[in-house]
Amino acid sequence: MQIIKSDTNIDFLGKQKIGFAFSLILIIVSIGSLIIHKGPNYGIDFIGGTLVQVKFSQHVAINDVRNGLADLGLKDTSVQDFGQVEDNEYLIRTSSSETMESNLAELISAGIKKSTGIVPEIRRVEMVGPQVGEDLKNKALLAIFYSLLFITIYISGRFELKWMLSGVTAGALMTAVYFLSVFNVSMTFLIAAALVITLALYWTLKLQYAMGAIVALIHDVFITVGIFSLLNLDFSLPIIAALLTIIGYSLNDTIIVFDRIRENVKGAESKEALPQLFNKSINETLSRTILTSMTTLIVLFALFFLGGEIIHNFAFAMIIGVVIGTYSSIFVASPVVLAAHYKK
DSSP states (O other): OOSSSSTTOOOOOHHHHHHHHHHHHHHHHHHHHHHHTTTTOOOHHHHEEEEEEESSSSSOOHHHHHHHHHHTTTTSSSEEESSOOOGOOEEEEEEEOOOOOHHHHHHHHHHHHHHHSSSOOOEEEEOOOOOHHHHHHHHHHHHHHHHHHHHHHHHHHIIIIOOHHHHHHHHHHHHHHHHHHTOOHHHHHHHHHHHHHHHHHHHHOOOHHHHHHHHHHHHHHHHHHHHHHHHTTTEEEEHHHHHHHHHHHHHHHHHHEOOOOEHHTTTTGGGGGHHHHHHHHHHHHHHHHHHHHHHHHHHHHHHHHHHHOOGGHHHHHHHEEEEEEHHHIIIHHHHHHHHHHHHH
């Protein structure tokens, strides 16, 4: 099936400045939101504490729920609506995690009944210790970092036959990250610094396809995290799973474009012809790119609207990732590879 005509000739690279400006705006907004909110809105998976989901048989004012929790001695308690208004459900979060799960549920139920006169149905109780939460956060960051490195090894070997060079570079970075993490260096700062060094090394070593891929993937992950921060949505383990899935999806689309670029530039007689060849490659793969994105988004929108609140944020992250990943394959990854070709 082909929804884009084979003779389509859209000048994507002629619009790369517009694409870079759009990406820059999204990145600046993401950075600003992360600074204002002091990082993502980590769920209890990462910061520790307890989450309780309660449901009422009739409408209850959220302030009455808060008043019922005020005298229970729980630390940093917050209450928010959950699901649709007619569901009469609330999420209660507290940094307290020492209380046994059964006792905590009974304590909250009794406190809310006292202030509202209604016995709530306890639908869910999740509890994570602060140390476990910190370990999970560090492991999640490492998972994203290592996945990016392993991907660039594959890209370099697949398109440039530089398995050894990229493997040694990635191995050195992984070793440095491991040893520095032993000395209690902030994992967020460590991974950020390692990614910057990775970009500098790939540019210096002229690993052009790996450079384009890793820039696009960092772009996709960062903007997805920034949008979650901007909307103040919970950042939990399922979102990490979504980010890793986004990396895989975006890479798949990028590889399709890269493969066609590599085929078309083999016979290039001069660097002046490269922009036209890159545009030709993107246009030739455009139909497949759009079809893949559309069919994936149909499933994700079904999950988002019909999958329930538990999977809501996961589906939302995936929708953002698929849209941004498709965009970055054309307007981020390809222009970066083109710039690297000019550097050679």
